[in-house]
Each structure stands twice: as structure tokens, then as C-alpha cells.
Amino acid sequence: MLVVVALGLTGLAVVLAAEALSHRSGLPTSVLLVLAGLAYGYLPGPDLQLDPEVVLVVAIPPLLYAAALESSLLALRRDVRAVVGLSVFLVLATALGVGAGLSWALPAVPLAAGVALGAAVAPPDPVAALSIGRRAGLPPRLVTLVEGEGLLNDATALTVLGVAVGAVGGHFSLGHALLEFVVTAAGGVVVGAAVARVLGRVRAVNDEPLVDNALSLGTPFAAYLAGEELHVSGVLAVVVAGLLLGHRSPQLQTSGARLQTRAVWRLVEFLLEGWVFLLIGQQLPAVLSGLHRYDRSDLAVAAAVTLGVVLLLRPLWLLASAHLPARLHARLGGDPDEAAALSRREVLALSWAGTRGVITLAAAFSLPEGFPQRDLLLFCAYLVVLVTLVGQGLTFGPLLRRLRLGDTRLAAALLRNEARSAATSAALARLDALLAREPELAPAAGPLRRATQARQERYERRVDALAAAEGGLPHDEAYAAGVRLRREMIDAERQELLDWRDSGRLPDADLRVLQRELDLEESVLPPPA
Template sequence: MVIGGLGGQRREQPQPRRQRPQLPQGDRRTHLPASVLLVLAGIGYGYLPGPNLELDPEVVLYLVIPPLLYGAALQSSLTALRRNARTVIGLSVALVLVTALAVGCGLNAVVAAVPLSFAIAVGAAVSPPDPVAALSIGRRAGMSPRLTTLVEGEGLLNDATALTILQVAVATAIGGRFSVGHAVGDFLFVAAGGLAVGMAVAWVIAYLRKAASDPLTDNALSLGTPFAAYVAAESLHVSGVLAVVVAGLWLGHRSASLQSSGARLQTRSVWHLVEYLLEGYVFLLIGQQLPAVVRGLAAYDPGTVVAAGAVTVGIVLLVRPMWLLAAAHLPARMHARLGGDPRPDNPPLSGRELLALSWAGTRGVITLAAAFTLPASTPARDLLLFCAYLVVLVTLVGQGLTFAPLLRRLRLPGTAVSRALTRNEARAAAVQAALDRLTALAEADPGVRDVAAPLRRAAEGRHKRYTERVALLSHVEDQVLPVDDRYRAALLARREMIAAERDELLAWRDAGRLADADMRILERELDHEESVLPSLPPS
């Protein structure tokens, strides 16, 4: 390739570029999930000489949990949650309550020194699953969209239930009085207040976003939203967790009308980075708490420690599948069937789906943060902290290691192929709408008529590709995505063309013919085009 104006000198043709690696979700050599590796690394580091990170419940609840919940809520589907509302509420409210009571009664039975109220408080701490690890593993292993929605919805709402139960249990233990009506009233007040605060914060942020024209300002508002919602709710003594979730769900659902395309691109990138860093910090933090938790067990009889740990972990592991099976077999007339009403678009979950959902109950940092909020005067506090930590360790590592193999063995139907089919049908419909709009514009405006031909040819080419892909996917029987050799070759060629364009721009920049500021503008154009290309299918 000859660069004009550089004395006719030739430079070597660039070698084909390797595809850029994505953020690691696990180690490719060990095939272990990143969450498990980070927890094990944290445990190993915790036993090395030197200071460790201490789990401060206030820091976790105010600085870590809100952005993690908000980032998950932005990516969740409000429509899908509405469709599965009955199931999600059953998992995130009723199941949490049942688990908390069962664990509390079990601990109170085997450790006489622990009052029932404090035992229920620990049960509330270990009852809410943390979907971060389960979803990161499940998406890679091909978890179906419906199960993903249920796990996401459960994880978004169950924290508020668990923290409310814990607060009521601790207040009862300290005050010595308990009233079912008072407890239910407190719960309803906290939940309704969280909903109201979340909607109020979302409305204010939406108004500010419409007034903001700069993507950076929009991103600053996005980053501040979960903290604003959480602090506002907690200051009113209502559920900050629920306020964050409601704000994230509503703003994520309205992002198309509230944000510009540039702001949406930046917001997604920013939140992917925030989630990646916070999740890594959380898993390392969990691992580093083991030495401190174990040190507190010296004052207890080993038999008591084993019994308390076994009862807590056993109940947590057993209650979830038992609840799912019971809910799945309730009579349809009771409108409590898992998965909602047996409509064609929302049928009851199959046995394999129930098994996968029952194994998606990994616990995380909010369990530890909640357990660490127990008052210092709590009887057998160190033992209760150990029980909570053991649940986190067993579910996060044990279920984390076995979840992906379980999903692959279950061979859940209609996952990758059905989603790809729906996406291509939507693409074809969107392009057809664009062609119809172009035809209307050309008929109304002679200026558009003169430039419509190349635009129409490009859109018709895309429409043809999408309809051909739909026809191919519609006849797939083995639920394995077909590989089109022509499509793969075209995709590889386009990636290499973009790499060549980028190399040429770098050569102009290095030769002094292109300013760095202009280089960044042109490079950003190529980056956007490359970012929308699908990943290269296997050969």
C-alpha cells in the first residue's frame, strides 16, 4: 500500500488482527467461573500476613449494593417481570419468609443459647439469593430467557424482603414484644414507601435527563441515581433497596425516549465497567472474611458449630426446591402455579426448568452484610456469623461450580435458536418499517427522492439477509445454532477491513498528516461500527 506524500515508500501489509478479548467471565484454562476463582483467591489472601479488607455493613449497603442492583435493574425487562409477576413475588417474598422462619426454628432448636428472634434474623440474612454469580454462569451455559427473567426478578426484590424481616426480628429481640399485625404493617409501609420513593426519584431523573443534552451529564445523572434513591428512602425509614430497583426498572424501560443514542452507548459501557469492578470487589471481599469468622469460633464446642452449620446450610438447600415443587403442583384454580397462568406464551415450568431454578440460589455479599448488622450483644453472634458465611461459601462455590454442568446436562430447549430467530424477525420487521418510511418520504419530498435509491438498496440487502436467516432458523430441529459459511466469511472480511482502516489512520497520524483529535473522531466511528458486529461464529 502506497501512502501519498511520503516519498513513495511502502510499508508492510498489516497482519490480520486477532479478535479483541472480552472481559473474562471465567478462566479458560481451569473453566472455573470468575466468581469462584475470586472467592478462593480472597480466602488465600486472607490467610497471608498483612491487613485484610474488613466487611463494613454500612459501606456495603450504601456504596456497593445500590449500584449493583441499579445496574441489574437497567438490564432487566419490566415487561417480562410483569408477565411473571406472580412467580417473582412468590420467590422474592413468600420463599424468603419461609426460608427465614425455617432457618430460625432450626437454629433455635440446635443452639439453645440463640433466641428465636435472633435466629430468624440470621435466617432472613441467608434467605435472599444473589443472582450475580448464577446469571454470569447461566448466561454462558445457555440458560433460557424465561429462567433468566425469574432469577433477575427474584434477585431484584428479595433483598428488600430479607432486610425488612431482619429489622423486624432484631427490633422484636431487643424490645421483647412481637405482634403479627404490627410486623405486617411495618413490612407494607416499608415496601410501599420504597416504591413511592423509587418512582419519585425516577421521575426527577427523567426530567433532568430530558433537559440534559450532553452524554457526560446524562452519565453523571445515571451514576448518581442509585445512591440518591437509596439515601432518600433510608432517610424516610423505608426500603432503599426497593427504591433503587424501582427507579432502575422504570428508567431502563424508558431509556429509548429519555436518552440520546450517544448517551445510551456511554451509559451501557460505564455500567458494564462499574458492575465488573464491584462484582470483583465483592467476591474478593467475601473470601477475605473467612479468617475473621473462623477466629470467632474458638469459644464454641465443635459439635455445636457443626450442628448449627449443617442445619443452616441444609435448610437453605432443601427449602428452595421443596417450595418450587410445591408451588408448581398447586391447583391452577388457586392461581399460584409457578410460572403464572398456563397461557401459550407463559406455560408452567417443566421439571428440568424447576431443577435449574432450584440450583440458582447462590448467596452473596448482602447475606454477609446483613449478618454483620446484628448487634454486638447478640447471643452466640460469632457462631451465627459463621453459619451465614458457610451458606455463602457452600452456595457460591458449590453451586457455582456445578451450575453450568447441570444446565448443559439438562439440555433446556429453545434457548439460543429461539432467541436468534426472534431477533432476526425483529430486525427484518424494523428494516421493513424503515423502507416504508423511506418510500413515504420520497413521495412527499423530491429532495429525498433523489437520494433514496442507494439507501433503499442497502436496506433491501439487510432485509434479505435477515429473512434468509429467519428461514434457516425456522427449520432447526436440534436446537443448535447453524453456522453459515458465507456469513462467517463476510463477517471475518468486514472485521479485517475495519482493522485495515484503523491501521491506515494510525499511519496518517504517525506521519503527521492527521491530528490526534481528528484521529480519535475517526477511530470512534470505526469502533462503533465494529461494536455492532456479531461475535465470530466458530468455524
């Protein structure tokens, strides 16, 4: 037990150090953690071995659920054809392409075994790509496509993997495999929707943030286990539950519950992602240990075929999709003119976002002992993860900056300030309606009206400045000065409260209440320059 605790603390220290180094150097945290794991794997002492069942049951459901909560159901609906193309049909094409290529180049690898490897390496893990892409200004539509692909492709890949493993040594029927895939996927959607409906009703009648957060933490595991018990896609059940509950969050949760939930899930993501990337790096000795019985030429051929299909098929697929007739790009329920095809720069950016991660390794390690050419397949899967995660991860940011896809911050800032102005107008209208019904509230309404009108005037000035701006965000000296002054005032208030506490005039419990008020106010201010 002490060894496990020591390993956990060591891993936490490495994760924190990698995060700090990433902020200073600009290098992706995921890449730094994988490299740290590679180095640690060859140090003397105990290592953590990747247990596919632990990863698939403990790590993947909460990570997928957290990503689904932050995704936009409406945006995914608008781009549903592109998302389905990437997360279903491209995964199927990659699995079949790798399988056919390996079985042709190396006859000792059965077709079903090659397809199993193809299913493992097919689904990109968007964590690293999105963390880099958001920082480098990846456009919102590409963010939606990468998010949507990452949410749904795991279910496709794991289903194909199960079918391929079952076909080894047995009779393979394409019709039966397709039917199994459809039933598994459809069942996962139904289970996820049912879990979201039940928990949505429970959370709607609860106003205690701690209870709401406990329910939120349990939701991905409940959805996954329900799906697996019913022999449908537990992964897809988690994603659907997260998307539906995230979409209904404004109606289901109180403001306090939303603040807590966001903070809790950010911490869960940070720790799990760090552990996962460290774990990836540590698996290299285990992967290499079984390769002594293979010729180097066979290893080179298998690696070249697998990497070639993975790296080339994605851009070819995206280019082919971009050159489809315009009417085929129409979004479901939308105007065909609005569904513009991806530009060549966007295709290149989306191609480079296909980093693989822990789901690929977990799927490869889940191949049963005695599986045909298991060590060779595991080596190919690990190589794909390293090449895409480290190679593409290190170059994705510079590539995006070189592509100059456009600074989206101006449009986002303009939209947010327009929404703020509209929201304050609604607040003033509600205040007028209340005063018309209850005139005795007028004394209390005066200060509220003045404060809200001041906010609206500030938003409207900001909207005018943003609408007239060209290029980057305009710098508002008066606004920046106001933010700086308010930060200084909040710091002074905090220090005064601490002085009260230290002198024995203010209990710690009351200090925490007052600190939270100041923290919430500071949280809505822009970050310091």
C-alpha cells in the same frame, strides 16, 4: 493512604487475573475470586474488613441498579406471581424456618436471633448464578425468575432482619411486624417511582451523553438515600427506579448516551463484583476468630440446621409451586394456558441457582455487638455463602449441560432477525413517506434505499434459514465469509488511519473520531469464531 492504594491495585490485579483464568478454564470468576480471597486472608499483611454500612450504601445500590437496567419490566410482569413467591414468601419462609430450627435445636439461641440469621441467609445473590447460567444456556424464563428474585429479595430480607433485631429483648408482635413490612415495601416502591419520574423528566430534555451518564451514576444513590431518609426500603427504591428508567431508556436517551451508559455500567459491575467476591473470601479469619467459646457439637448442629433449611426449603418450595392447580399459575392479565408450570428439570436448575453472596455477609456483620450468639450466627451465614457460592457455583454449569433444558439460541436468533426485517421495512416506509412530501430528496434517497433493501434481503434470508433449522444454529458460509472480509477491511482502514497519524497528516483528535466510527461498525458484527 499508600496502603489503601496498594491494596486496591493488588485487588484489581487479582480480579483481572481471575477473569483471564475464567476465560481459559471455564471456571466461574466469582468462585476463583472467593478462593483467592480465602488464600489472601491468611497471608501476612493488612486485610480489608467488611464494613456492612459501606457494602449496603456503596456497593449494593449500584449493583442492583445495573441489574435492574438490564432486566425486563414486561417479563417480570408476566411472571410476577412466581417472582413475588420467591423474593417475598420464600424469603419469609426461610427466615422463619432457620429461626425455628435453631431455637429448637439450640435453646441458647433466641427465636428472634435465629430469624435474624434466617433473614441474612435467605436472599440469593444471582450474580454468580446468572454469569454461569447464561453461558450454559439457561432458558429466558428462568433467567427472568432469577433476575427478578435477586432484584426484590434483598428488600424483603433486610426488612425482616430489622424487625428481628428490634424484637430481641423486647416484645414481638406478628401483626406489627407485618404492618411494618408492608409499609416499608410500599414506601420503597413509591420513592423509587418518584425518583424515576423526576430523573426521567430531567434526562428527557438532555442530549449530552456525559451529563446523562453522570445522572445515571447518581440515580441508585439518590434513590437509596431518599428511601432510607424516609424510613422505607432504600433497596426497593433503587430497584424500582432502575426498572422504570431502563424500560424508558429508548425514549429518554440518545444513541450516544445509551452506548456510553452501557459501557460505564458494565465497567462498574465488573469492578464492584470483583471487589465484593474478593472481600467475601477475606472474611474467614474474622469469622473464625470468635468461635473459640463454642462447643464443636453446637457449631455442627447450628451449621447443619442452617444449611439444611437453606438447601432443602428452596427445591421443596419450587416443587410445591409447580404442582399447584394450573389456574393458579396464571400470570396477571394473561392467559392461564400460557403460564405453564415449571418442569422438574427447570425446578432443579432454579434450585441450584440459589447462590448466596455479599448481602448475606453484610446483613450478618450488621448485627450489633452484644447480639445473642452473634459469632455463631456469623459463622453459619459465612458457611452458607461458601457452600452455595463455591459448591453450587462450580457445579451449576455442568448440571445445566446435563439437564439439557434446550438450546435457546436458535429461537432468540430467529426473533432478532424477524425484528430486524420489520425495522428495515418501517425505515423504507418512512423513506417513501418523506419522498412523497419532499421529492427534492430523491437523489439522496437512492443510495439509502439500496443499502436498506440489501440489509432487508439479508435478514429475510437469515429468517428463512433459521425457521427451517432444527437443533442448533445453522452455519451460513456466505454470511461468515462476509463478516470475515468486513473485519479484514476494518483492520486495513484502522492501519491506514494510524499511518496517517504517525506521519503527521492526521491529528490524534481526528483519529479518535474516525476510530469511533469504525469501532461502532465493528461492534454490530458477530464475534469472531
